Amino acid sequence: MKEQIEKMKTKALDAINKAENEKQLEEVRVTYLGKKGELTAILRGMGALSPEERPVVGSQVNVVRDTLESKIKEKEEQFKQEELNRKLKEETIDITLPATKVKRGSKHPMNRIIEEVEDLFVSMGYDVVDGPELETDEYCFERLNLPKGHPARDMQDSFYVTTEYLLRTQTSAVQARVMMKNEEKTPIRVICPGKVYRRDDDATHSHQFGQVEGLVIDKNISLADLKGTLEVFVKKMLGENSVLRFRPSYFPFTEPSYEVDVSCFKCGGKGCNLCKQTGWIEILGSGMVHPNVLKMNGYDPEKYTGFAFGTGLDRLAMFKYGITDIRLLYQNDIRFLKQFDRMD
Ligand code: DAH
Secondary structure (H helix, E strand, C coil): CCHHHHCCCCCCCHHHHHEEEEEEHHHHHHHHEEEEEEHHHHHHHHCCCCCCCHHHHHHHHHHHHHHHHHHCCCCCCCCHHHHHHHHHHHHHHHHCCCCCCCCCCCCHHHHHHHHHHHHHHHHHHCCCCCCCCEEEEEHHHHCCCCCCCCCCHHHHCCCEEECCEEEECCHHHHHHHHHHCCCCCCCCCEEEEEEEECCCCCHHHHHHEEEEEEEEEEECCCCHHHHHHHHHHHHHHHHHCCEEEEEEEEEECHHHHEEEEEEEECCCCCCCCCCCCEEEEEEEEEEEEEEHHHHHHCCCCCCCEEEEEEEEEEHHHHHHHHCCCCHHHHHCCHHHHHHHHHHH
16 A cells, blocks of 8 residues: 555656646646545545554655645746746847837927916916907007007007907007906906917018016006016026116007117127117017006006006017027927927
């Protein structure tokens, strides 16, 4: 009996060794250790043994079963390891290979400018507001102290859609909208970037361009507030060394009105082709909100004062990024736009 068990053990170990995969190994396990396996059969046959022999054979069988089980386990581990190694080898990725480039768009310089202006003014407590591009004559002109037939309307040749509706010529229209919408007539601090349209078709003007409008209304707002605000704005956008010059001007919705020039950032003020030898570049219109405008839009000019300003975003982008041809801003040539990715 003992010998028979030993023989079976040798045979089983041999079969385990020879198993080439998990399936074969499982077959071996079933053959020797399964319910109908050889070892189980021996155990069943133990009834025929003498009481002295039984424990001896029993413990021998147990030892053999343990040995076989642990061998099978070992072999199983070996198969698993081999499989893993094979997978690792097959699925290796060469991380030194150049990656396939995904073509990405890039932020348009106009959007960059708008975001920068918005961030700056939001940091100073302003709200960013919006208004319609298809505007009424009332909001674009009348509520800004420009009644029908006013000569200053000539400054802005307009695209009329009907006699009452036009494509807005200036973001100033939003000034009136914000004042009218504010029913409690509380203080206002807003900027409004957006598109405007004019019937210009010469080489230096586009029929559509971007502007940003600013409006502040509160008690005791003075010219000093306007100057301080514009100084921060221009220095942030065009460089800390910029010098500002306020030139008296005329706009129907502000009194007094100023055009603001900035020292030429190309020549530093000495005079060059960019500033037409003057050393200055005009960048925005501004002034103290005209009492008529306050009144017409529901604010008491005895109680409130305010300032406003408006500037062209295209020009700002051109100055800031050294773009010499305005058309580049509208052609959307990816090679041109890509250059600005490095400027963040
Ligand atoms: N809206 C004017 C324009 O398009 C610019 C402007 C001038 C805006 C003076 C203002 C301002 O808010 O106060 O030319």
